[in-house]
Amino acid sequence: MATIRERNKELIIKAASQLFANRGFAATKTIDIAQLAGVPKPNVYYYFKNKENLYRSVLESIVEPLLQSSEPLHENSDPTVAMKDYIRAKIRISKEHPYASKVFASEIMHGAPRLPEDIKAQLLEQAQRSTAQIQSWIDQELMAPVDPHHLLFTIWAATQTYADFDWQIATVTGKSKLNDADYEIAAELIERLVIKGCEIKASL
Incomplete structure (x- = not known):
């Protein structure tokens, strides 16, 4: 069974994939990724530190x-x-x-x-x-x-x-x-x- 951490990271990566695909790296905002993933914005930074690391993920x-x-x-x-x-x-x-x-x-x-x-x-x-x-x-x-x-x-x-x-x-x-x-x-x-x-x- 996936942990809360694993589930949240998966949600964030899935949301980031969609926004990076539709908008590109530069135009994608972290707050929009968080909203689409249904998690608080600080969670994105907690799991990935910055947008560059999330893009790599x-x-x-x-x-x-x-x-x-x-x-x-x-x-x-x-x-x-x-x-x-x-x-x-x-x-x-x-x-x-x-x-x-x-x-x-x-x-x-x-x-x-x-x-x-x-x-x-x-x-x-x-x-x-x-x-x-x-x-x-x-x-x-x-x-x-x-x-x-x-x-x-x-x-x-x-x-x-x-x-x-x-x-x-x-x-x-x-x-x-x-x-x-x-x-x-x-x-x-x-x-x-x-x-x-x-x-x-x-x-x-």
């Missing part, structure tokens, strides 16, 4: 699932299973962490000025491990000789768009919010495009 809240999402690529010997699980993990992030995903995307689009160096290093290491795994499947002739980096970029773009450009998607589909079925359809389509397009084969 928001980034960390999305970086952790981003790092975990690549584990299927290394835990499954079958590249078809691994790729499907990876794509679904990425879609799940967009579904479960939409605001934090937008904050992360905005940070990257602005040149990552506030992204801590240790987080940059972790993300780079993850990308290097993932491209190496894809290259190993190519070397084993388990998939077409595509560029591993650009395959990753394509998957990132296809999955993260459901969080980062949700307004556009909702407008085009005529929905106020996507439901579970929509995310399932998206995952299945991306899987098909990647697996068939890259000619990924099941390992023997």
Whole structure:
């Protein structure tokens, strides 16, 4: 069971994610975060000291699932299973962490000025491990000789768009919010495009 401290921190991070996503770092006020979280303003400073630390916590809240999402690529010997699980993990992030995903995307689009160096290093290491795994499947002739980096970029773009450009998607589909079925359809389509397009084969 979560403690009061853990529950309050989670409420604050969730509120901060929404406001940072909608307004940006500079325009977001601590008092507004506190009001949206339903906690006294001093609590924000008690748990996070300042807005910069809170912003880092928001980034960390999305970086952790981003790092975990690549584990299927290394835990499954079958590249078809691994790729499907990876794509679904990425879609799940967009579904479960939409605001934090937008904050992360905005940070990257602005040149990552506030992204801590240790987080940059972790993300780079993850990308290097993932491209190496894809290259190993190519070397084993388990998939077409595509560029591993650009395959990753394509998957990132296809999955993260459901969080980062949700307004556009909702407008085009005529929905106020996507439901579970929509995310399932998206995952299945991306899987098909990647697996068939890259000619990924099941390992023997």
